[in-house]
Each structure stands twice: as structure tokens, then as C-alpha cells.
Amino acid sequence: MTESQPAAPLAAALHQEQRYADLLYDRLEEERAATAKVLAEVHARGTDGGTRQAATEREALSDEYSRRLAQLDSVESGLCFGRIDAVDGEALYVGRIGLRTPAMDPLLVDWRAPAAGPFYTASPARPSGLARRRHLHSQNRTVTGIDDEILDPRLLREPGPESGDESGLVGEAALLQALDGARTGRMTDVVATIQAEQDRVIRSPLQGVLVVQGGPGTGKTVAALHRAAYLLYTHRSTLARRGVLVVGPNAVFLRYIGEVLPSLGETDVVLTSLGGLFPGVETSAEDTAATAVIKGSLRMARVLAEAVRLHQHVPDGDLPVPLDEEETSVRVPHEVCLRALRRAQALETPHNAARKRFVTDMLAALVRARAEHTQRPLDDEELRHGPRELWRQRSVRSALDRLWPLLTPARLVDRLLSDCSLLAGAAADLLDDTEQAALLRPPGAELTVGDVPLLDEAAELLGEDDSSARARARAARAERAEEERYAREVLQILGLDESGLVEASDLAVGMCGPGAARTTANRAVADRSWAYGHVIVDEAQELSPMAWRMVMRRAPSRSMTLVGDVAQTGNPAGARSWEGVLAPHAAGRWREERLTVNYRTPAEVMEPAARVLAAVSPDQEPPGSVRQEGVRPHAVRCETGSLAAGAVRCVTREHGALREAGGGKLAVIAPDDRVPALCRALPRAATGSGSAALDAEVAVLSVAQAKGLEFDRVVLADPAGILAQSPQGGHDLYVAITRVTHRLTVVYEGHLPEALVQLDRSARGDSPQAHAPWDPDRAP
Numbered sequence: 115m116t117e118s119q120p121a122a123p124l125a126a127a128l129h130q131e132q133r134y135a136d137l138l139y140d141r142l143e144e145e146r147a148a149t150a151k152v153l154a155e156v157h158a159r160g161t162d163g164g165t166r167q168a169a170t171e172r173e174a175l176s177d178e179y180s181r182r183l184a185q186l187d188s189v190e191s192g193l194c195f196g197r198i199d200a201v202d203g204e205a206l207y208v209g210r211i212g213l214r215t216p217a218m219d220p221l222l223v224d225w226r227a228p229a230a231g232p233f234y235t236a237s238p239a240r241p242s243g244l245a246r247r248r249h250l251h252s253q254n255r256t257v258t259g260i261d262d263e264i265l266d267p268r269l270l271r272e273p274g275p276e277s278g279d280e281s282g283l284v285g286e287a288a289l290l291q292a293l294d295g296a297r298t299g300r301m302t303d304v305v306a307t308i309q310a311e312q313d314r315v316i317r318s319p320l321q322g323v324l325v326v327q328g329g330p331g332t333g334k335t336v337a338a339l340h341r342a343a344y345l346l347y348t349h350r351s352t353l354a355r356r357g358v359l360v361v362g363p364n365a366v367f368l369r370y371i372g373e374v375l376p377s378l379g380e381t382d383v384v385l386t387s388l389g390g391l392f393p394g395v396e397t398s399a400e401d402t403a404a405t406a407v408i409k410g411s412l413r414m415a416r417v418l419a420e421a422v423r424l425h426q427h428v429p430d431g432d433l434p435v436p437l438d439e440e441e442t443s444v445r446v447p448h449e450v451c452l453r454a455l456r457r458a459q460a461l462e463t464p465h466n467a468a469r470k471r472f473v474t475d476m477l478a479a480l481v482r483a484r485a486e487h488t489q490r491p492l493d494d495e496e497l498r499h500g501p502r503e504l505w506r507q508r509s510v511r512s513a514l515d516r517l518w519p520l521l522t523p524a525r526l527v528d529r530l531l532s533d534c535s536l537l538a539g540a541a542a543d544l545l546d547d548t549e550q551a552a553l554l555r556p557p558g559a560e561l562t563v564g565d566v567p568l569l570d571e572a573a574e575l576l577g578e579d580d581s582s583a584r585a586r587a588r589a590a591r592a593e594r595a596e597e598e599r600y601a602r603e604v605l606q607i608l609g610l611d612e613s614g615l616v617e618a619s620d621l622a623v624g625m626c627g628p629g630a631a632r633t634t635a636n637r638a639v640a641d642r643s644w645a646y647g648h649v650i651v652d653e654a655q656e657l658s659p660m661a662w663r664m665v666m667r668r669a670p671s672r673s674m675t676l677v678g679d680v681a682q683t684g685n686p687a688g689a690r691s692w693e694g695v696l697a698p699h700a701a702g703r704w705r706e707e708r709l710t711v712n713y714r715t716p717a718e719v720m721e722p723a724a725r726v727l728a729a730v731s732p733d734q735e736p737p738g739s740v741r742q743e744g745v746r747p748h749a750v751r752c753e754t755g756s757l758a759a760g761a762v763r764c765v766t767r768e769h770g771a772l773r774e775a776g777g778g779k780l781a782v783i784a785p786d787d788r789v790p791a792l793c794r795a796l797p798r799a800a801t802g803s804g805s806a807a808l809d810a811e812v813a814v815l816s817v818a819q820a821k822g823l824e825f826d827r828v829v830l831a832d833p834a835g836i837l838a839q840s841p842q843g844g845h846d847l848y849v850a851i852t853r854v855t856h857r858l859t860v861v862y863e864g865h866l867p868e869a870l871v872q873l874d875r876s877a878r879g880d881s882p883q884a885h886a887p888w889d890p891d892r893a894p
């Protein structure tokens with residue numbers, strides 16, 4: 115229940131809250147100044163030399179204070195947003211961070227602290243010892259409004275009006291106010307209005323796999339991001355070392371959500387798309403649906419393993435090896451080659467690691483063969499130095515490389531997908547001819563998102579390329595020597611080289627400075643085998659079985675949060691059920707939470723959306739909308755061949771209305787093959803996978819590009835085309851309809867899918883043939 119206060123008491127309450135806010139901001143300033151001072155001292159010490167251990171400690175301190183300072187800066191806006199009054203009269207203020215007086219008395223409780231829990235969960239039915247919950251609205255540092263909810267009127271010292279509230283929403287007035295604004299193209303935090311069912315998700319224990327299933331707009335993404343902030347606060351020591359990874363569907367989506375965690379004071383979280391999960395690769399190119407299904411299938415793991423095995427072989431007869439210096443060839447007997455091959459394969463270690471054994475055995479055999487051939491004595495000297503000397507010979511190296519080459523993941527995947535005989539050999543019993551044909555492409559073709567899990571699988575099979583690791587170590591040693599040489603020069607210039615006060619090696623560490631220290635996030639991003647402390651996957655229904663193998667490697671502890679909606683799966687290789695996804699990776703170790711309230715899509719739009727859902731996923735309940743917009747979605751029919759012109763008319767009208775209403779975002783969502791023509795018809799609209807699609811007032815997007823995003827107004831072009839474009843067309847239509855926060859306009863030619871017929875008043879009276887009933891298994 116929201117208490118509407120009479121003007122005079124409201125003014126008094128505002129005055130009281132403003133005084134408290136002033137106190138909090140004063141304290142914030144003091145903390146900032148104190149932290150900045152300590153940080154400056156730490157940095158000043160950074161140039162003093164000292165031992166290596168001291169330098170490491172300085173880096174750690176510098177990291178900690180820098181993070182604290184960034185956090186103190188990030189909470190300036192909306193520092194305190196709530197207050198809870200217990201039945202015994204004690205008041206607790208809830209805000210973005212915790213603040214205490216210099217005497218350590220609490221002034222503000224961090225929203226993540228257990229004491230703040232009742233702010234999000236108390237209800238008139240279960241008041242949790244609270245008499246009142248107050249939402250505080252502010253602009254900059256000024257408190258501008260108050261919303262009170264009386265949770266236990268009998269116990270409130272200053273009783274308010276009787277409660278008749280049964281909405282089940284926490285802080286309904288504050289929530290509706292938060293939802294009311296125009297879209298900005300960036301998701302914001304919702305820390306002041308988290309709802310009870312979202313709070314359960316956010317505060318769920320760190321261990322195990324948590325699946326959050328919820329319909330469109332139920333706050334899965336926003337809850338997952340607040341959960342990341344909550345976990346970092348509650349388990350800081352564990353997660354600071356191992357890091358938190360957030361995987362999103364694409365780069366635009368990552369930009370859309372990119373400001374939420376920094377606004378919550380958390381900057382050391384790795385955000386990446388599936389196309390960027392393999393170090394050094396960043397792609398957003400997609401395969402065709404048929405190719406995506408094959409690449410996403412678990413059979414590809416076996417195809418890759420077989421492809422690696424086909425790179426390990428010996429000739430049917432003896433192996434002739436030309437020797438550079440001797441201008442002759444020696445022969446290694448077939449059975450000796452075979453024995454070396456079998457010994458290396460029996461190690462069951464990755465290809466590049468096992469290669470070492472194979473090469474060692476073959477070189478030993480070659481030394482013997484050469485001794486025999488040239489009548490050299492086979493003494494200890496020859497046995498010890500012969501192999502290394504032979505390995506330096508180009509002809510020897512290339513003969514052995516042909517039998518067991520050093521492979522990189524990129525080279526293996528490229529060869530497999532472009533060499534029809536290798537593919538045929540590797541996939542002989544696993545993929546039929548049509549499937550193999552769907553995979554084949556020219557050598558060196560652009561990598562797709564579907565290739566990334568293949569690269570990761572290949573990297574597992576091939577193992578770390580030992581020689582490049584050694585090269586990196588050599589380079590690091592050389593770099594370090596260079597730093598020391600430079601440090602010695604500096605000491606000479608300063609006249610300190612013989613003072614004994616400062617060692618060049620220590621100065622070299624100091625000169626790297628705190629900025630040179632790599633954060634956990636930086637180190638994790640660069641390391642394919644990094645084991646994160648917690649992994650969050652958004653739009654998790656889109657991952658193929660191969661993509662899951664890749665993601666699971668990043669979370670060996672299986673501490674994960676997977677958020678998604680199996681009714682929105684657009685990837686034909688994606689999830690049908692969470693049980694199916696998790697059985698191979700975390701059987702019996704996962705739990706599910708459901709989110710049931712839609713904060714985005716107005717009730718008027720959820721009506722047709724629910725009809726679409728009933729056709730594609732009859733077992734899924736549509737989420738209930740929290741609000742009505744008072745605007746009905748509608749459909750506009752165009753003459754055949756004039757869809758683009760019709761869409762332009764709708765966009766012109768909707769965009770004008772949007773501007774009149776004070777601004778916001780409009781998207782045209784269309785089947786993939788309609789997007790180019792619509793872009794030509796709307797040359798000033800943004801499109802594609804860049805952030806322009808978020809920033810522009812008007813964007814033309816495919817369903818895949820619009821996934822996870824939201825817009826004030828949506829013009830949905832050719833819904834029948836969306837249904838027809840893939841086996842997942844019904845799910846895509848559900849996604850497209852539910853992106854809107856205000857008004858949906860459907861523009862079409864021909865007929866409307868059955869679920870949308872009611873949107874076109876003129877079409878409702880048509881004969882049944884005019885709009886064939888929509889069968890999700892049959893394209894219209």
C-alpha cells in the first residue's frame with residue numbers, strides 16, 4: 115500500500131529526509147577524501163624502490179583503494195533510496211553502499227547486506243518485523259519525493275490509511291515510476307525497486323548451478339547483474355581472485371547492459387559474448403540455421419577428435435628421411451615408426467604434448483639409422499647430441515612434421531571445414547554427406563560464432579603449444595632484463611648506482627607501477643583455461659551443446675547462474691529444456707527459480723504475445739504484466755509489394771508521436787531477409803551489430819539482433835515472414851512482440867498469423883482462408 119501524505123506532513127518528512135541525506139553526502143565526501151589521500155600515499159611509495167614483496171603489496175593496496183574510490187564515485191547518484199522502520203521504532207537507511215560514522219555506528223546499509231533484506235522482501239502479509247517501508251526519490255543530492263508502504267498498520271507509531279493493497283509488488287509506486295521513463299538505449303540498475311522474487315534470485319547461494327527461467331521482461335538480465343554485484347560483495351575474497359564472467363548473446367547486448375555493474379560499483383567483471391569467449395577471437399558472424407545445428411551438435415566433438423587423430427600417422431612402409439648435411443637419406447623401419455606412433459598415442463595426452471614423445475622416439479631411431487648408414491660410431495656422445503643435431507636439420511623436421519604436425523586450434527578448424535577429404539575422413543560415421551556439405555567453406559573463411567566452441571574443443575584436444583609458451587617465457591625474461599638495464603641507467607643518472615640503497619631489479623618492479631598490475635579480469639580474459647569463481651550466462655537458451663562444453667570449461671566448480679527462457683529459443687541448436695542442457699554437466703546439481711512478472715511489456719501487448727506462446731510452448735505460462743499502457747497494439751495491412759513503404763509510413767507516425775512524448779527509442783523488427791530493403795527505405799535508421807543500434811532514435815533489426823533489448827515503440831514488419839524464416843519462427847515472433855514498452859504496430863502484406871489477427875480490425879471479418887491458421891510446425 116502506498117501512503118499518500120497530506121502536504122504539511124509530507125513537507126516535514128521531506129525536510130527530515132533531506133537532512134539525513136545531507137549527513138550521508140558529507141560522510142561520503144569524507145570517505146572519498148580519506149581514500150584518495152591513502153591512495154596518493156601508496157602511489158608515492160611506489161617510486162621509492164624497496165623489495166619486490168613490498169612492490170607487490172603496494173600493487174594490492176593500490177588496487178584496493180582505487181576500487182574503493184571508483185565505488186565511492188559511482189554511488190553519488192541515488193546514494194540512499196530507502197528506509198525501513200522496524201516495529202520497535204528503529205529506522206535503517208538502505209543505499210548503494212554501506213557508510214558508518216567515524217565511531218563506526220551504521221549510517222547507511224549496503225543494499226546487499228543481510229540487514230537490507232527486508233527492504234526487498236517484506237509485505238503486508240509477511241512484514242518481517244517492519245512497520246513501514248519508505249522509498250526515497252532524489253535528483254542529484256536533493257530528496258524530491260517519498261513513497262511509503264505501511265506494512266503493519268497496527269504497529270506503526272504514526273498510523274497511515276488502511277491498506278487494501280494486494281498487488282504483491284514491493285514499492286509499487288516507486289516501481290511504476292521507475293518503469294515509466296522513456297528508453298535510453300542502456301539498461302540501468304534497479305537497486306531501489308528489486309522485487310521479492312528477483313531478490314530470491316539475487317541472494318541465492320553461490321554454490322551450484324542456478325537456473326532462472328522467466329518470460330520476456332521479467333528482469334532475468336537485470337537480476338543476474340545484481341546477483342553478480344551481490345556475490346562480489348558477499349564472497350569478495352573468493353571471487354576477487356577467480357573473477358566473475360558474464361556471457362551475453364552478442365556485442366550490442368553487452369553494450370546495452372554494460373553500465374549496470376559499474377553503476378553498482380563493480381568494474382572487475384568480465385563481460386563477453388559467445389563470439390569473444392576464445393582469447394584472440396571476436397566474431398559476430400552467424401552460420402545458416404542448418405550449419406549452426408551441425409556445428410552445435412555434440413557429434414562435432416568426436417569429429418574434431420578424429421580430425422586430430424588423422425594428423426598422427428606413419429607411412430605404410432619404411433620412412434625415408436633426407437639429411438641436409440650428408441646429401442643422403444636414411445630409412446627408419448616401418449615397425450619402428452609404428453612403435454613410436456603407438457607409444458605417443460598411448461599417453462592419451464593432448465596432441466601437441468604427445469608429439470614431443472613421438473619426435474623424441476623418432477629422432478633416437480634416426481640417430482641409429484644414420485649411424486648404421488654412415489658407419490658412424492654409436493657412442494654416448496652421439497646418443498646424447500645426435501637427436502638435437504638432427505632436429506636442427508630442416509629436412510628432418512619437415513619429415514617428422516608431416517607425420518605428427520604441431521597444430522593450432524585455428525589451423526585445425528580451418529582445415530577441417532575447408533578440406534573435404536579431411537572432413538570426410540573425420541566425419542565418416544558421424545555426419546552424412548549433406549551435413550558435411552553444409553559445413554564446407556573456402557580455406558581462411560571468416561570465423562563464425564558457431565566456430566568458437568569448435569576452436570575451444572580443438573584447443574582442449576591439442577593442448578598448450580609448449581614451444582610458444584617457452585617463447586613467451588623467453589620474451590618475458592628479455593623484457594625483464596631490458597627493464598633492469600633501463601633501471602640501472604636511471605640509477606646511474608641519479609648517482610645512486612653504487613649507493614646500495616636501491617637495487618636495479620627492485621626499481622624495475624617499481625617502475626612498472628601499480629597501473630602495470632593486471633587485474634583479475636585482465637588476466638582471465640587472456641587465459642583460455644582460466645577457471646572463474648562464478649559464471650553467469652544470459653539468454654542461456656541460445657547456447658548449443660558445443661557452446662555449453664566451452665562455457666562449462668570456464669566454470670569447473672559449477673558455480674553458475676544461467677538465465678533464459680526456453681520459450682524464446684531462436685537458435686535451432688539451442689535449448690528445449692534446462693534438464694536437457696544440464697544433464698551432461700551438472701546432473702542433480704542444479705536448481706531452478708522462476709520469475710513470473712513482466713515489467714516491460716504492457717498487458718495490452720502481452721495478450722497477443724500469450725496467444726503466440728500458447729502455440730509454440732503450450733507448457734509455458736506467459737508472465738503477467740505489471741502495467742497497462744492504455745494503448746492497444748494494432749496491425750496495418752499493405753498492398754502486396756509495398757511492405758517497405760507501409761513500414762516507412764508507420765515509422766514516420768510512431769516516431770513523430772515518440773518525439774512529441776519527449777523522446778525514446780523505436781525499433782523496426784523484421785525477418786532477416788526483409789532487413790536490407792527496410793534499411794534502404796529508412797536510410798537514417800541505424801542497423802546491425804554496432805552500438806548505433808542502441809543510440810539511434812530509430813533502428814531496423816532482425817529478431818536475433820533485438821533479442822534481450824527493449825524499445826518504447828516497435829514496428830513489427832511481416833510477422834508471417836518471421837514465422838517462416840526458421841524452425842524456431844514461432845519463438846522468434848514471441849521475442850519480437852515482447853520487445854516493446856509502450857506501443858506495438860504490426861505492418862504486413864498478405865495475411866496475419868492467427869495469433870495476431872485480432873490486431874487488425876479490418877481483417878477480423880475476413881474469410882478464414884485470408885488468414886490461414888498458424889501451425890508452428892508448418893510455415894504459413
Ligand SMILES: Nc1ncnc2c1ncn2[C@@H]1O[C@H](COP(=O)(O)OP(=O)(O)OP(=O)(O)O)[C@@H](O)[C@H]1O
Nearest residue numbers: 304307308309330331332333334335336713714822
Ligand atoms: N525490479 C525492477 N525495477 C525496475 N525495473 C525493472 C525491474 N525488473 C525489471 N525491470 C525492467 O524491466 C525491463 C526488462 O528487464 P530484463 O531485460 O532484465 O528482462 P528479461 O527477463 O531479461 O527480458 P527478456 O527475456 O525479454 O530479454 C528492463 O527495463 C528492466 O530494467
